[in-house]
Amino acid sequence: MTRIGFLMDLDRCSGCQSCEVACKYENGIALGEYWSKVLTVGPMGKYPDIQMYWLPVNCQQCQNAPCIEVCPTGASYRDSENGLVLVDKDACIGCKSCLGACPYGARQLNEEKQIVEKCTTCFHLDEPLCVRNCPGACRFIGDFDDPDSEVSKKLAVADPETVHQLSDSGNGPTTYYLLSPKYAQWQDVM
């Protein structure tokens, strides 16, 4: 089985949003539409004793993807070859059911084409542009089922206290975040 997902090292993320811009150039995304976002979390606390971090969010590649479950046409599907959750643009009728189903708001209606799109992990490239260009080298991608992949190795050596995922109501996201408590306490923001 392959289980492709992102690993985001939040200790290194400064919220510059270069990943958002990289995504837009690579995928030709319209103004006002996003497959990838960076949220500012905080500052928490009271001046001057405060903490803050940034949370890059795109499709979390859920193992039990609600977007697939609700799709009436089968346009949202899991690819048998690479295991990715994807959208077949020809099959999508733009009903937006999946927009409501995604717990993270990671799907985007393409207003012009009236279909739903989202992060594809840029599987047409060796490495997504958001990972390749990331100025802070915060973003990694790989197969979490391959113990020799960079992401598996990073996860294996990470202090369990630093490892986080977005809230999981059984959908099983395959994106991991590393955030050291010395920098900030993880917040359940989505």
Place this chain on the structure above:
Amino acid sequence: MREAGISRRTLLKATALATTATAFGITGCNKVEPSEEPTVSAAEEIVEPTTNRHSNDGIPEDQYEKIKTTCHGCITNCTCEAYLLNGRLKKIVGVPGCRRNDGRICLKGMSQVQAVYHPNHLKYPIKRVGERGENKWERISWDEALDLAAQKIIDVKNRYGGGGLLASGGGGGSVTMFHLRKTIWEIGFWNLFEPGASQCLAPRTAATTMVFGLRTYLSMADGQGEDLFWPEDENCKCLAIWGTNPASHQTAGSGRLMRELRARGVKTIVIDPRFTPDAARADVWLPIRPGTDVALMLSWVRYIIEHEAYDAEFCMRWTNLPYLIDPDTEYCLTADKVFEDGNPEDYVVWDTLTNEPKPLPYYPFPEDIQPAFFGEYEFAAADGRQYKAMTGFEALKRAADEWTLAKTAETCWLQEETIEKALKVFIENQVSGIVHGVATDQHPQAEKAAQCACIIEGIMGHVEIPGSVLQQFGKKGVNQAGRPGCMEMTEEACINTLGTAKKYRALFAPSCNSHIPSVLDAITTGEPYRPVLWYDGSLNKLSALAEPNKWLEAAKSMEFIFGIAPYMTSFHYELCDLVLPSQEWSEMNDTVEHAFNQHISHRAVVHIGETVHPAVIASKVVEACSKYDDSISVEKVPGLTDEAYANSCAPKDMTWKDFCDLEDREGYYEKCSEEDYRTYRNYERFIDDATEPQGFPTPTRKAELYGTGFLRCRDTGLPFSKVDLGPILGPAEGDWRPLPYYREPEESPLTDKEYPLVMTCGRVPYFHHGTLRNNAYLRELYPAPELWINPETAQTYGIGDKDWVKVSSRRGTVTMRAWVTEGIAPGVLASERFWNPEKMEDPKNPTGGWQEMNYNVLSKETGDYCPEVGSYTLRGYQVKIERADSAPDGCWVEPKDFTPWLPEYSDSTEVVF
């Protein structure tokens, strides 16, 4: 637009809620077991492979043509590749090979695609046909344009001399800063200014030269702090990031490096009113009150002396701190004044073994005396004169004495224990260092802040040692002395430089020397002479200068104004008579000569319309002038054709083509090995057959931590001015002092009742200087200047998060948008420089776009100037605020508003020259 995650689906719709509702202590951790077997939902169906389904429109790597080049979205010069499809630039991708960016590139760099194909990228020269400010233009040929500029320049020169001619540079990004500096003196100009000089680089470069004699400064940006870029050596253990924001201003360069350093355990202290990304990762954050940095720095000096944490060996052997000071002249006492047959090159110290003054030869250091560091001593000179003289170290100690932790905390709005914690981290983690940013350059204590940073680094011995910020690499161990700010400048121009020649002489340190308020005053009053022609090679002077309304009024009276720019800005819209279209960085052949030990090409990948490289334009202007004035020669211009300029950018004895071929074949060109490049403790080196170590390139060959360099610059203008100004103009006017002192900002929250809030600014990752405000993907992210405001202050004024706010100073009023955040102190506000290019195309109420959201409408060009370098007040002044109902009319805020600026792709054209 800043988006705070709080609930589901915020990805698509930003909510106005802030996460401050979630307090500390809620763990919220979802511990994961990565080895857990994934389960596939029963509802999911495994379907046929991707190849048969249309799930991705992306273009595979092998379909692109890739050209290696270097980004010039800011001045970091990140190595990258331009990806082209059918000859059109589609994306920018970082490539490894240089330590500066390690293969990374930020959003400013990537945005070149929308910049070069911007519908408003100027494609040919245009001449004004309506009134100034009417925005009516006609296309003219390059020959006509250059001839018009030359006729006007020579006409003014013939009538008024060099004083009639004014040039300005600056900009950044695609607007390269150096071309006017290299060309205007030949034409006969007397004045060139850049907003960046006294407000940016000059105070720090001047201080480092006056203290250490070196042409470098304490920064990790702009090619400084080079040793830090070898983080794997782990020599540096702690950095004080003082008034700089590497994560935002050089995101893939020093911003990336900071993350590497922290990951390797480097401790950090961030001194910044804003809770910047680096502050959020710092060991200690000191949210200083804007404008009070020198007080905090003096408290560091005091603490280091009091706790004897200084490097006594370095201070004794390599600084002037043990020298006795002549109380009359404030210079160090030389041996000829005290001893019979004393050597004028030896200095006088107080010997604690014999309790008498002794001459101290430069080399070797005598082993039979023990000079005192501190104290004031009475003695008689050989000629009978009675002296009461203190050591340089004693004078420094006294200058810092009042800055106890308690007084500093009160003055700087900090906590005593936080200041002490920072000092302990700085002292206990050696080698530590200060990376000093632009913030302190932007108020009247600019030079004193820069001097203080040099003093702290000097007494700690952080000078050219492994891990220190201050280095002189790539000079083969030979220290390179400070030099006249502009080698090409004429003596006549130097003596007549507005403001600088008579007062702010350290402003000769960079090569853009004129004192900005003095220039404005000269245009307005005609005193001491009136510039009537303005030649600009930057971007938007009406967003970069304090009080643009005054500039607009004054400049309207000028006879002829023309600019070189890649697109129209407020300055061109309101004032210019002629605009010459310059290239965006992806159109230029250029070079990065100092990428550590490498020399890297910056290659043109596309070419739009009739744009020309700004250096070639500047050269062509000289050539056009030479047709009307025999005294002007084109001999030294950078290049009259694109090819000639490119060839001048290649390493010596190579053509541009050879250079590019070599890079393609062998990777980046190395000037020397890394080992030869990184030379430490150059001052201890014996150069060639010397019998003495070279020391520092100061007159004493010591690091002049007691500021004799300041006195010398006051008296002569040296080492920055082209000529010794002492015999011609006498000593500089103004309050020059050899040591730092604190001065409360002229507008101060301690006394100002009418404008009670302190205002400052700082960088954001989206833009470099005045650039990119017309870039659709970037303005979508940051449509309007964010106003940082503490919840307590916001509540006082009834302002909520994302509300529009009218901000007023004694100079004017603009609109910004609130970010209500605990990341700034109550009573302090921070924002970002801004202008609104969309206003120039507003069908209803067009304006130049400089007055709606421009921070510098509020900042201050009058009053206190830094005595040494003339800096005015861009940070740390007083404002008041009130809630506004909306954004100013015609300012774009919503993402779709920026649609008119999406790229208009076109085929590349032939170069013009």
